[in-house]
Amino acid sequence: MTNSIQACLFDLDGVLVDTAKYHFLAWKRLAAELGFTFTEQDNEKLKGVSRMASLDILLKVGGIELNGTQKQELAERKNEWYVEYISQMDASEILPGALAFLQQCRENGLKTALGSASKNAPMILRNTGLTPYFDAIIDGTHTSQAKPDPEVFLLGARELGVNPENCVVFEDAEAGIEAAKRAGMRCVGIGTPETLGAAGLVIPSLESMTLSMIKKL
Ligand code: BG6
Ligand code: MG
Secondary structure, three states: OOOOOOEEEEOOEOOOEOOHHHHHHHHHHHHHHHOOOOOHHHHHOOOOOOHHHHHHHHHHHHOOOOOHHHHHHHHHHHHHHHHHHHOOOOHHHEOOOHHHHHHHHHHOOOEEEEEOOOOOHHHHHHHHOOHHHOOEEEOOOOOOOOOOOOHHHHHHHHHHOOOHHHEEEEEOOHHHHHHHHHOOOEEEEEOOHHHHOOOOEEEOOHHHOOHHHHHOO
């Protein structure tokens, strides 16, 4: 069957683990050092966005212009704080339903891949014990183009040896949904239809996901 689903590709932050809060703490701390307030609402704009693009958004909020070297230095500082937070993570921070669904996929012969913009993805997978649940791991160190570019998911499908049309992507960010669609894959949005309406199906969390739902995508 050409259209059957053979693989599931998962975004990490916001789909399998809730790291947005740690990104927020680190960006807020950086903004405070630079002399302005960075709100939780501002942080929403950073979901699914690469580290450097996130910094650009933050600097715009603060009305600050910097050169490349200064930006590099700030991104590194933010990342050091972020790594401090995520180094304390454990399995209790896996989002509801994520582990059970990964297990269900594998027990039923579906391949699984991670497709994340984060360069810290391997550490998060290790600390939460999720690493063994993936046949392929594509993170921010493997890609040259950020979502909504489809690169991360196309690389994942290639490593799994599965055609894009036989893949389904699980994403919580608008840019990720667009990336999945541009890759020619089906897509499930994790969140609300208001922001993720472009996905074939939108569910509040992986807790409400079953394999029979995949067949209907
Ligand atoms: C994405 C997050 O998964 O990874 C973004 O949603 C984050 O908020 C991006 O900026 C890059 O992460 P990192 O860990 O490489 O700074
Ligand atoms: Mg995400």
